[in-house]
Amino acid sequence: MNFFFVLNGKSLKQFVVIVIAAFFTAWFFYTESIIQIPAFSANDGPKAVYRGEKDIALTFNIGWGDEKAGPILDVLEQHKVPAATFFLSGAWAERHPDLVKRIVKSGYEIGMLGYDYKDYTELEEAKMKQDIMKAQTAFSKLNIKNIELLRAPTGHFNKTTIKAADRAGYTVVHWSLDSKDWTNPGTDAIVETVSKANKGDIVLLHASDSAKQTAKALPGIIEDIKSKGLKMVTVSHMIANAESQSSEIK
CATH class of the missing domain: 3.20.20.370 (Glycoside hydrolase/deacetylase)
Incomplete structure (x- = not known):
């Protein structure tokens, strides 16, 4: 019985570590995308264009x-x-x-x-x-x-x-x-x-x-x-x- 709980404890720790790692990874890419995007629009009104999706x-x-x-x-x-x-x-x-x-x-x-x-x-x-x-x-x-x-x-x-x-x-x-x-x-x-x-x-x-x-x-x-x-x-x-x-x- 004790062995059973030890295994589950390890599994729980691994799961928590994975969740935390995933969270920080997502946060990193999110903040990176914000840093790369200049702030050029007036909320929901007219916008200033600074790039497109293709061509140059x-x-x-x-x-x-x-x-x-x-x-x-x-x-x-x-x-x-x-x-x-x-x-x-x-x-x-x-x-x-x-x-x-x-x-x-x-x-x-x-x-x-x-x-x-x-x-x-x-x-x-x-x-x-x-x-x-x-x-x-x-x-x-x-x-x-x-x-x-x-x-x-x-x-x-x-x-x-x-x-x-x-x-x-x-x-x-x-x-x-x-x-x-x-x-x-x-x-x-x-x-x-x-x-x-x-x-x-x-x-x-x-x-x-x-x-x-x-x-x-x-x-x-x-x-x-x-x-x-x-x-x-x-x-x-x-x-x-x-x-x-x-x-x-x-």
Whole structure:
């Protein structure tokens, strides 16, 4: 009889250990998934997109400068990149109508980067809407009338930004991978950073003059993406053809 209870005691201890281990394993993966997901949505309201489920989207911010956008377009065209999304400030677009037309002619998508370089988290909703509408007017004069995507000029946004953009008819787009190209860390470093991209990623790059090494890094970036068998798409295509991901923003 005693032997019977000893066996059951051991079995009970083993069962408890297994349950505890399973609990901590589940907790680990749960917390890890939270850490990996940026917080980019306004609860049950409109959301800011930062990644999709498949394909990959190269995005380029342009807020100022005259020299780097052309060479970047040259590389994209030379390597037959089928799709990319350019987020342009309205002020820059006004000063560079020929480059805006070239982006459209190349088949690339245009998103809005506001008008002036302002931190939307520091603006009241009315001032933010004013900046958005000013940019909208600038693009309309260039016959660019179907813009649906907006990226906060400085990359900083909050619930007010998301709601204001939604009311103006735009979806806020962030990114899941920052190339850090604007820090000019070296061509190889930029390629190495972007090589971490995988399916569903929205990659942040720049075509402003401050990003001096992006054009030289692009061939390596494109080659790596093709070697992974990833399809390069616009952000709009990614949103339309897969579940975009978001989570609550405070």
